[in-house]
Amino acid sequence: MATSNKDHWSAEKYQNAAGFVPKLTSTVVSYLDVQPTDRVLDIGCGDGPLTAQIAAAASSGQVLGLDASPSFIQSAQKNHASKNCTFKLQDCTKLQDCPEAVDGSWDKVFSNAALHWILRNPETRVGVFENAHKALKKGGRLIFEQGGAGNVAEVHAAFTAALIHAGLSVQQAREACPWFFPGPDWMTKTLTDIGFEVEKCELEYRPTKCNPDNADGSGGVMGWLRLMGAKFLEAVEEGKREAVLREVSDIVESIVTREEDGSKWLGYTRLRAVARKK
Ligand SMILES: C[S@@+](CC[C@H](N)C(=O)[O-])C[C@H]1O[C@@H](n2cnc3c(N)ncnc32)[C@H](O)[C@@H]1O
Known part of the structure; x- marks a missing residue:
């Protein structure tokens, strides 16, 4: 199924719906272990706060953030660019x-x-890692976190069912999914075959609390569903x-709401890896 190139992202929508994403990063950032002279390429950098945080630690190095969203790159350039932190639409x-x-x-x-967004298309999937390998110096490292096998399964199932109810075939509903959530076995084999030495590859189930609902509907579960x-x-x-x-929202809210305090937690599963270019 063809998908459009429409830019759904904006810094404001992202902050309201999922502002926690660039913040819940202490583990992957500790694996990145930024050194003052590091040259770091940030793939899918979004609107840039995490890229800028990395650049602050790489004070005499260089950080380049790449993203396919014109809106995000514009915000990143406006709010987070500096002498050693640049952004490019890519x-x-x-x-x-x-x-x-x-x-x-x-x-x-x-x-x-x-x-998990960038790897969606099977035809370009492995090439993303081949290019990451080319980007690195010998001995350099690829360090990342993404949605892993089983990520937001309740959302995935609810969207698939709702699309079928709206008249799509099962196959069409499957193809509408914009994500690829691999497990550690697929990831380890793919990176090893390309010439990386995989130092870590781990899957963590990490339920994640949604932002509270807000008046204009851009927060809460609905805001998350609308954006993601x-x-x-x-x-x-x-x-x-609509x-x-x-x-989808009715189904997901039924599953993710905690009885004790009404808070809503999506079933995030994170795949993290560190791989060294041999
Ligand atoms: C959930 S955001 C994460 C942004 C940022 N890394 C963070 O931690 O906040 C996902 C990002 O992937 C980007 N993305 C999706 N497909 C892409 C592609 N083909 N090339 C570059 N970026 C892409 C989106 O534009 C978006 O900025």
Whole structure:
């Protein structure tokens, strides 16, 4: 199924719906172990606060953030660019088109919460890691966290069911999923085959608390679904999208709400890896 290139992201929507994403990063950032002279390439950098945090630690190094969202790159350039922190609009399924990325000059290639989107297309999937390998110096490291096997399974199941109820075939509903959530076996084999030595590859079930609901509907479970599920919704005609969203939200809220205090926790599963270019 063809998906559009429409830019669904904006810094404001992201902050309201999932501002916790660039903040819940202490483990992957500890694995990144930024050194003052590091040259770090951040793949799928979003609107840039985490990239800027890395650049502050790489004070005499260089950090380049790449992202395919024009809106996010504009915000990042406005709010987080500095002498050693730059941003560039780049589809990271085509890193070979960005000579400064794949020049073998980077100490570290980093990515947080972006690869499950970038790896969506099976045809370009392995190439993303081949290009990350090319980007690195010999001995350099790829360090990342992404959604792993079973990530937000309740959301995935609810969207699939709602799309089928809206008239799609099972196959069409499956193809509407914008994510690829691999497990450690797939990841370890893929990275090893390319020429990495995999130092860590771990899967963690990490339920994650949603932002509170807010008046304009951009927070809470609904805000999360509207932003992160935008690509699922593109699979149905515009007039049906609000009804699909309402159905998904009703199902997901039934599953994720905690009785004791009404807080809502999505079933995040994180895949983290550290791999060294031999
Ligand atoms: C959940 S955000 C994570 C952003 C940031 N790394 C963070 O930690 O906040 C996912 C990001 O992946 C980016 N993305 C998705 N597909 C991409 C692609 N093909 N190339 C580059 N970036 C992509 C999106 O634009 C978005 O900024």
